[in-house]
Amino acid sequence: MNIPTEISKHFEDSVLVAAIAQDFTTGEVLMLAWMNREALLSTLETGQVTYWSRSRNSLWRKGESSGSTQKLMGISYDCDGDALLLKVEQIGAACHTGERSCFHRSIPITA
């Protein structure tokens, strides 16, 4: 499984890349998390999204304890190679609060 060099150069510098999970049917942005090389490889090899948990300092297969897994339906990367956009089939809630999306709170805008 080959990772594009634009992305892997960040891993060589021990930099994590940001991973945005987006519902592949509705387009709803569900969450933002992080990946290292192992997380990205595991995601590509299994088709089930795995992140790198910065708080636990370990691989984190999304839904491994909650059952709220993410099946990978597509993946793209940005012009800097330091951010990924995952199109996923989300089972249940993406957020640990039980909300579908982690972005469930708004800031009022007036401008």
Added chain:
Amino acid sequence: MNIPTEISKHFEDSVLVAAIAQDFTTGEVLMLAWMNREALLSTLETGQVTYWSRSRNSLWRKGESSGSTQKLMGISYDCDGDALLLKVEQIGAACHTGERSCFHRSIPITA
């Protein structure tokens, strides 16, 4: 202009928050960039999206040189308060390459 404490605590620790820009009509994810307190305040006060450029170490009003501005149509934040989701009206291309979205390259998936 009040910034929710879940977000501002990161600024007090000199941590930038990630900002995802999403086309408010199509749902297309356009780019990922970063904000500090000043960038977020400027965005909220003017209604025009301003990021913090990590490479230039300065405020970066999106489109200030290219004309490809982003008008803020809505903003939400995630459960950790360290990521923002901006709904924007994108003028022209979000990406400096001229592509509409920075996420214009895909990784083949086979799993």
